[in-house]
Structure formats: structure tokens, C-alpha cells
Amino acid sequence: MPEKNELMEKVVSLCKRRGFIFPSSEIYGGIGGFWDYGPFGVELKRNVREAWWQDMVQGHDDTTIPPGMPSAYAMVGLETSIVMHPRVWKASGHYDLFHDMLVDCRRCKARFRADQLETSQCPEKPSKRPGEHTNCDLTEPREFNLMFKTYIGALVDPESEAYLRPETAQGMFTNFKNVLATARVKLPFGIAQIGKSFRNEITPRNFTYRSREFEQMEIEFFCRPEESRRWYEYWRDRRLRWYVSLGLASERVRLREHAAEELSHYSCGTADIEYAFPFLPEGEFGELEGVAHRGGFDLRSHMEGKLVRRGEDLVVETGPDGKPRHPGSGKDLSYFDEETKERLIPHVVEPSAGVDRSVLAFICEAYSEDAIPDESGVLQPRVVLKLHPRLAPVKVAVFPLIRKEGMPEAALGLYRELKKRWNVDYDDKGSIGRRYRRQDELGTPYCITVDGQTMEDGTVTVRNRDTTVQDRMPLREIAQFLHERLTAA
RNA sequence: GCGGGUAUAGCUCAAUGGUAGAGCCCUGGCCUUCCAAGCCAGAAACGCGGGUUCGAUUCCCGCUACCCGCUCCA
Numbered sequence: 001m002p003e004k005n006e007l008m009e010k011v012v013s014l015c016k017r018r019g020f021i022f023p024s025s026e027i028y029g030g031i032g033g034f035w036d037y038g039p040f041g042v043e044l045k046r047n048v049r050e051a052w053w054q055d056m057v058q059g060h061d062d063t064t065i066p067p068g069m070p071s072a073y074a075m076v077g078l079e080t081s082i083v084m085h086p087r088v089w090k091a092s093g094h095y096d097l098f099h100d101m102l103v104d105c106r107r108c109k110a111r112f113r114a115d116q117l118e119t120s121q122c123p124e125k126p127s128k129r130p131g132e133h134t135n136c137d138l139t140e141p142r143e144f145n146l147m148f149k150t151y152i153g154a155l156v157d158p159e160s161e162a163y164l165r166p167e168t169a170q171g172m173f174t175n176f177k178n179v180l181a182t183a184r185v186k187l188p189f190g191i192a193q194i195g196k197s198f199r200n201e202i203t204p205r206n207f208t209y210r211s212r213e214f215e216q217m218e219i220e221f222f223c224r225p226e227e228s229r230r231w232y233e234y235w236r237d238r239r240l241r242w243y244v245s246l247g248l249a250s251e252r253v254r255l256r257e258h259a260a261e262e263l264s265h266y267s268c269g270t271a272d273i274e275y276a277f278p279f280l281p282e283g284e285f286g287e288l289e290g291v292a293h294r295g296g297f298d299l300r301s302h303m304e305g306k307l308v309r310r311g312e313d314l315v316v317e318t319g320p321d322g323k324p325r326h327p328g329s330g331k332d333l334s335y336f337d338e339e340t341k342e343r344l345i346p347h348v349v350e351p352s353a354g355v356d357r358s359v360l361a362f363i364c365e366a367y368s369e370d371a372i373p374d375e376s377g378v379l380q381p382r383v384v385l386k387l388h389p390r391l392a393p394v395k396v397a398v399f400p401l402i403r404k405e406g407m408p409e410a411a412l413g414l415y416r417e418l419k420k421r422w423n424v425d426y427d428d429k430g431s432i433g434r435r436y437r438r439q440d441e442l443g444t445p446y447c448i449t450v451d452g453q454t455m456e457d458g459t460v461t462v463r464n465r466d467t468t469v470q471d472r473m474p475l476r477e478i479a480q481f482l483h484e485r486l487t488a489a
Numbered sequence: 490g491c492g493g494g495u496a497u498a499g500c501u502c503a504a505u506g507g508u509a510g511a512g513c514c515c516u517g518g519c520c521u522u523c524c525a526a527g528c529c530a531g532a533a534a535c536g537c538g539g540g541u542u543c544g545a546u547u548c549c550c551g552c553u554a555c556c557c558g559c560u561c562c563a
Contacts, residue, residue, distance in 0.1 A: 009556090017500055017514080023554075029536055030554045098562095146562075202490075202561055287563080372524065380525070401522055429516090433524030440524095452522055461523075468524070 007278040011367050012207055014383065018441050020044065020363065020393075021208060033204030033212035035356070040442055043393030043423060045215075045359050048246075049194055051390050052217045052353070053077070055242060057192045069234055070227055074189040075219075076179060080171025082196060083162050088170050089147065090326035091301050098146035098166060098199075148198045148212075164198040169350060172220040173298045176333055187335060187346055188223035188231060194355070206279045208356045209286060215355035220348055222335070225296070228347035229269065232293040236271045239291055239351045243273060243358070247388035248365050252276040254285060269293035273353075275361040288361055289353035296345040299333040303345075362391055366443060372468050374433070385443030386466055389486045394444040395422040396482060399435050401451040403428050411450040414460070414475060421479070422486065440465060445485065448478060 015021040019038035023030045037045050062074040089095045148164040151157070165171070172179075172191040179191055194217045204210050223231045240255045258270040270292040274285035297314060301307050305324030307314040319325040336343050366387045371379040389395065398415040400407035408428055415426040425444065427435045432449065439447050447463040453472075454460050460478065461470040473481060 012555095013500065019499095026536095026554090029552090032554065199563090201563095205556090290563090374524065374526085382524085399523095403521090405522090407522090431521075431524080431526065433526080435525090436523080437525050449523065463523085470523075 007364070007367070008207070010383075011278065011364055014367065014385075014441060015041065015207075015363065033201060033210070035208045035211055040393040041359070044362070044387070044391055044443075045355060047391045047393070048355060048358050048362065049215075049217065051246060052242070053192070053194065056190075056217075056219060062189075066234065069230065071188065073221075073223075074183070074185045076183045076185060076189070076191055078172055078175060078179065078191050078193045079195065080168065080175060080193065082165050082198075083150065083152065084165060084170060084174070086162050087326070087329075088174060088302075089163055089166075091306050091328045092170050092173075092298070093301065093306055094147065094166055094170075095326065096306070099144070103140070146200050146202075148200060166199045167197050167352070168193045168195045168216045168218050169220060169298070169352065172218070173302055173333075174329075176222070176299060177331065180335070187337070188221065188227065190219050190221040192217075192219045194218075206277070206286075208360050209277065209279070211356060214357075217353040217355055217358075219351045220298075221350070222346040222348055224337075225344065225347045228293060228295070228349060232269050232291070232349045235349050235351045236291045239289055239353070240273050243288065243361075246362065246391060247386070248275065248361060250365060252365065253288075253361075256285070267292050267294055267297075275357075275364070277361065278364055286357070287354075288357050289351060291349070291351045294348040294350050296347055298348055299345050300328075302328050303331065303333045304328045362387060382437060382440060384440040384465060387443035387445075389445045392443045392445050393423065394425050394439065394442050395486050396446045396448060397425040397427060397435070397439045397444050399426075399432060399447060399449045400428050401432055401449050405452065406455055407450045407452075410454055410475075411448075414448065414450070414478065418479065418482065422482065436463065436468075446482065 012021075018040060020041035022036045022038055024034035024036050025031045057075050057077050060075040062072055065072045086095075089098075147166050150162055150164060152160045152162045172193055175191070179185065183189075195215065196213060197216050198213050201210050201212055204212055208214075219235070221231060221235060236255065240253075243253055252275055254274050254276075256272045256274055258272070270290060272287045273289040273291070275288050276284065277286045280286055295314075297307060300314065305316045305328040306326035308317040309315075317325045333345070334343050335346050363385065366385040367383070368386055369381060369383055371381050374380045385392075387393075396418060398411050398418065400411040411428070412426065415424055418424045425439065427438070429435070436447055443465070445465050447465070449461045449463065449470075451461065454475070458475050459472050460475055461472050462478070462481065463470045
């Protein structure tokens with residue numbers, strides 16, 4: 001395997017060369033923090049999304065109690081709008097958290113919150129406030145907003161300002177009552193959503209890792225407060241197993257529980273699922289997914305208004321007039337338990353995963369180099385993406401060994417049959433070795449070759465991507481063979 | 490946001506103040522009975538904008554993107 005620092009360059013190069021990921025707007029010089037998925041990247045990304053949806057939502061059995069857990073649970077999907085009412089972000093706390101008026105000092109490079117200049121001190125002369133020291137050279141207060149601003153309606157007017165969502169989660173909270181009323185779900189249950197989110201990252205960097213437009217796979221799991229700790233641990237462990245089941249199985253993946261002082265003010269437990277990306281220094285990990293215990297924070301925020309911590313409690317933040325600074329909806333988002341006749345605010349466990357980060361981790365983990373002997377027995381280098389078959393963009397490639405003696409016709413017949421069920425490549429160009437290598441770089445798990453013997457006895461060779469070993473089997477068994485190897489892990 | 494570096498074909502790299510060359514890849518053809526083989530032909534590049542100059546890919550300035558370090562953010 002290549003050295004760590006050059007591994008990332010090779011991965012980026014492969015992504016470009018083989019059509020996985022391109023810089024956005026490249027012919028205009030590129031645009032930082034935005035990336036496009038090419039013909040093979042889009043298949044890989046779709047496979048990641050679909051594996052998640054299948055495993056978390058569609059394939060979820062809401063009649064079976066998970067081992068050791070208090071009850072079974074339901075999972076339903078949702079797809080909410082990217083632009084939401086601006087008050088959503090004020091009540092949720094994003095507006096305050098992501099939005100500041102800042103003043104920079106051109107001389108000492110320090111940055112201050114404009115509303116805290118009176119209580120800040122100049123780094124060069126701590127006895128003075130910023131701007132009071134003779135050396136100070138402050139900018140005008142400038143608006144820093146990690147949320148993308150847009151305007152609703154054709155008229156550009158401050159009154160019509162809105163934001164592109166910085167997370168998909170809020171759409172699931174604002175629809176909590178709608179889901180309860182329509183999906184016949186009882187606590188505990190989860191709502192799942194996949195969609196784009198946007199953040200004006202200060203420093204987009206590290207390929208697609210920190211993008212300004214990115215895609216999330218989020219679950220908001222609602223449960224009784226007294227069970228929430230157990231469900232948090234359930235999701236934390238289950239989500240880690242999901243990555244492992246799709247091939248992120250090395251010591252480069254880990255679960256990290258946040259220390260108490262690291263927790264958000266409303267959380268009583270958070271764990272990150274992390275991957276040791278090649279662009280990070282040795283021993284450092286980057287977040288793939290955060291699993292957060294959020295208590296009743298979100299539903300309460302959208303009922304009462306933006307919350308702040310006071311001692312052990314969360315209380316509504318009030319403005320100078322004593323009213324909520326950022327009012328909630330005023331709607332009752334509590335849950336009535338028909339059996340216990342009890343009304344309660346459910347607690348929330350939130351597994352929030354990055355699709356693009358997952359795709360990048362799967363590619364990095366799958367990238368490998370080895371050497372296999374050529375026809376003279378001399379070892380020749382090989383680059384192969386050892387992607388899990390569920391994730392591989394192309395599931396199988398079909399080749400005629402040579403372009404004559406009926407082999408192309410037989411191979412095309414097989415290609416057309418398999419194409420109905422899977423993404424299949426047909427290739428009759430160049431040498432057979434070259435065709436195998438091209439598929440290796442795409443991560444295609446199996447290559448099927450029609451040769452002279454096929455014409456005689458109806459068998460073909462099936463070549464394994466990881467071992468390069470070929471097995472011969474009858475044509476008529478191919479579909480069943482692939483079905484067994486490619487379907488659900 | 491700050492400092493440093495880089496920018497030539499899809500990739501990896503050359504050369505040059507007088508309009509760019511290679512290897513790999515790619516396309517078409519020939520050949521070819523299993524791991525990047527061979528032969529022929531072909532497509533394909535100076536990031537963007539300005540300046541200096543008779544002439545700029547080359548020198549200068551600005552911008553953009555990417556990389557490294559710091560900062561910031563989560």
C-alpha cells in the first residue's frame with residue numbers, strides 16, 4: 001500500500017480518472033467546496049443511500065423486538081423541503097449559532113463578536129478594549145453566516161430572506177405531528193430522511209470531506225425519556241455495525257464517545273463514528289456520523305421557542321421585553337400515550353450520517369494496490385477498489401475473450417439478460433487483461449468471460465476481483481450465482 | 490481569515506520570450522484463446538483576467554482552484 005500522504009492523492013486521481021468525482025464547474029475554474037459525482041460515482045453514492053434506506057427503513061421489521069431492548073419500533077421515511085420557514089432556524093438555535101456580526105483587527109488578526117466589543121480585550125494591550133489601542137485597525141462589523149441565505153419570491157427584500165437548510169433534521173421535527181397523525185406509529189419510532197444540506201464552511205478542504213453542499217442520512221428516533229439512554233446505545237452500536245457490514249472493517253473505523261464537557265448543552269450522550277481518512281495526520285480520525293442523545297430539546301424548541309441552559313434546566317431564552325427571543329410555533333408537540341394515559345415530550349436519539357463522507361471513506365478503505373503475474377510470470381502492479389458488492393457501481397462485466405467465433409454474440413446475450421437486473425458493463429475492446437484491470441479500478445466484483453469452451457459446452461469463466469481466481473460454471477447458473485453474491489449482506 | 494507552495498492533454502511529466510513534446514489513458518482498425526502484449530491511424534493541453542513586449546505558456550500584477558501549515562467552525 002502507498003504511503004499515507006500519497007494515498008489521498010492517488011484516491012483523488014482515481015476518482016477523477018475513472019469518473020467517480022469531479023470538481024464542480026471545473027471548466028470555469030472550479031468553485032470551492034462543491035463537487036460533482038461522475039457516471040460511476042453516482043452509482044456508488046446511490047448504492048450507499050439505498051443500502052441505508054433498505055437497512056434502516058424499508059427492510060426494518062417493526063414487529064420484532066431487538067435483542068435486549070424494551071420493545072419493537074416503527075421506522076418511516078420523510079422528504080422535506082430544503083427551504084423552510086425562517087423561524088425554524090431561529091427556534092432551533094441555528095440562527096444564533098451560525099450567524100454573527102464579527103469585527104476583525106487587520107493588525108493583530110484577532111476576531112471579535114461585534115456585540116461583545118465592550119467586554120473584549122485587545123490581544124496586544126489587554127487593558128484596553130479592541131479599537132482603543134493606538135495600533136488597532138478594526139474592520140466594520142461584517143456579517144458571518146454559516147447558513148446560505150436566499151430570498152423567497154422574485155422581489156429581493158430583507159423581509160423575504162430565507163435559508164437553505166444546514167441540516168435535514170428540522171423537517172422531521174416540524175412534521176412530528178403529521179407523522180403521528182398519518183403513519184399510525186406509537187413510541188418508540190423513527191423518522192428517516194436523506195437529503196441535501198448546505199453550510200458556508202469557513203475552510204472547505206480535504207476533497208469532499210468538508211463541502212458546502214452535502215448530503216445527509218438522518219434518523220430522528222422518538223422514545224420515552226426513561227428509555228432514551230438505552231435507545232441511544234442501541235443506535236450508536238447499530239450504526240457502527242452498519243459501516244462494518246459494508247466493508248469499513250479495519251482499525252481505521254472507530255466509535256468515540258464524547259466526554260461530558262464536549263457535549264452540546266442539551267445532550268446527555270453523543271458518540272461519533274469516525275474514520276481515519278488518509279488526509280488526516282497519523283492517529284487522527286474524522287467524523288462520518290454523529291449519534292446524539294438530544295433529550296426533549298428539539299420538540300420543546302419548536303413548541304416554546306429557542307432554549308438555553310440555565311443550571312440543569314433548559315429554559316426559553318427571553319429578550320429585553322421578557323418575551324421569547326425566538327418564539328416557537330406555539331403548537332403542542334407532546335405525545336399522548338393511550339395505554340398509560342400520560343402526556344409527555346418524547347426524547348430524541350439522532351443518528352446523523354454524511355453521505356459524501358461515507359462514500360469517501362468507502363473509497364479510501366477499498367483502495368488497494370497489489371501485484372499479479374502476467375503471462376510471463378512477471379509481477380505487474382494492479383490498482384483495485386475492493387468495494388462491498390452492494391456498493392460497487394458496476395456489479396458485473398461481460399467480455400468475449402476475442403471478437404470472433406461467435407463469442408461476442410454469446411457474451412452480448414448474457415449481458416442483455418443480466419442488464420435487466422444489475423448495472424452490467426459489456427466490453428470487447430483490447431486485451432482481456434486490460435479489460436480486467438479497468439474493471440478492477442471501478443471495483444466491479446465479477447468479470448464473466450465467454451471463450452472457446454463456451455461454444456462447446458455452454459460454460460463461462462467467472463473471475464473474482466479480489467483474488468483474480470477464475471471459476472468455470474454453466475451460463476445458465478450465472479444469474480443465480482450473482483443473485484447470491486450481490487444481494488443483501 | 491493568515492502564511493507558504495502549485496497550476497501545460499483525461500492522468501503523470503517535459504520544453505520554450507517566436508504558437509508546445511513524451512509516456513500512460515482514450516477512440517477506430519489489424520492481430521490476439523485469459524490478466525495493462527504488438528502494429529497502424531486518430532482525438533486531446535498552456536486555469537482566468539490584465540500589464541510589459543513587435544510577439545507572453547514563459548516575465549510582472551490581480552483573481553480562481555488545489556495542496557501544506559495555522560486559525561476558525563462542528
